Amino acid sequence: MGELKDKAKGIANEAIGNVKQQSGNPDTRAEGRAQELKGEAQQVKGEVKGALGDKV
Template identity: 55%
Template sequence: MGELKDRAKGLTNEALGNVKEAAGKLTDNPSLQAEGLAQQAKGKVQQAAGKVKGAFGNEI
């Protein structure tokens, strides 16, 4: 179950990060744009953790 949670959280963070990045570009707000990029990176890490958990059967 941990695999699915991590992957779902990762997808959510990536999507929200994309929205923040786009909003930052649109409003010329570099801080919001950077926050979006950071959130996207967090999402990618969460997805990778979910994949690892899936490969090891949630034992880690």
């Protein structure tokens, strides 16, 4: 079950990060990029958990 939770969180963080990157404020754009990368990492974590059977 942790696999799906991590993947869902990752997708949400990527989406929010992409929206923030559309801002005119450079600080908000940088924050959005960081959030997008966090989302990508969460999705990879979910994939690893799925491959290893949630034992990570």
